[in-house]
Amino acid sequence: QVQLVESGGGSVHAGGSLRLSCAASGYTVTTNRMAWFRQAPGKEREGVAAITPDDYTTYADFVKGRFTISKDNAKNTLNLQMNSLQPEDTAMYFCAAGGAGTSWTRLQARTYKYWGQGTQVTVSS
DSSP states (O other), X not given: OOEXXXXXXXXXXXXXXXXXXXXXXXXOTTSSEEEEEEEOTTSOOEEEEEEXXXXXXXXXXXXTTTEEEEEETTTTEEEEEEOSOOGGGOEEEXXXXXXXXXXXXXXXXXXXXXXXXXXXXXXXX
């Protein structure tokens, strides 16, 4: 049974940083593409960043240059380093795995099979 457990969320001031981690069990992070999504209250879930098995990365325009997605194959974890956080980054962040499809679908939630429960990120101004 696949289980994804996110950690690292919290509250920071604008300009601060957080590092999210997603520990995978029953699943190897090198198997398929993985991604981070987020969902703010009243908004749809949106793709933040994705990484393929060969470490090709894709980022949403609103996080380019601020966020970095990576995998730790030895620890079987997916990470998201978030710098220069802004209040609009406030959301529940979800780890997703088992992604499949064309390259332009990497940030589409429907292409991922497994999901974590999420970790809350709150950024105050």
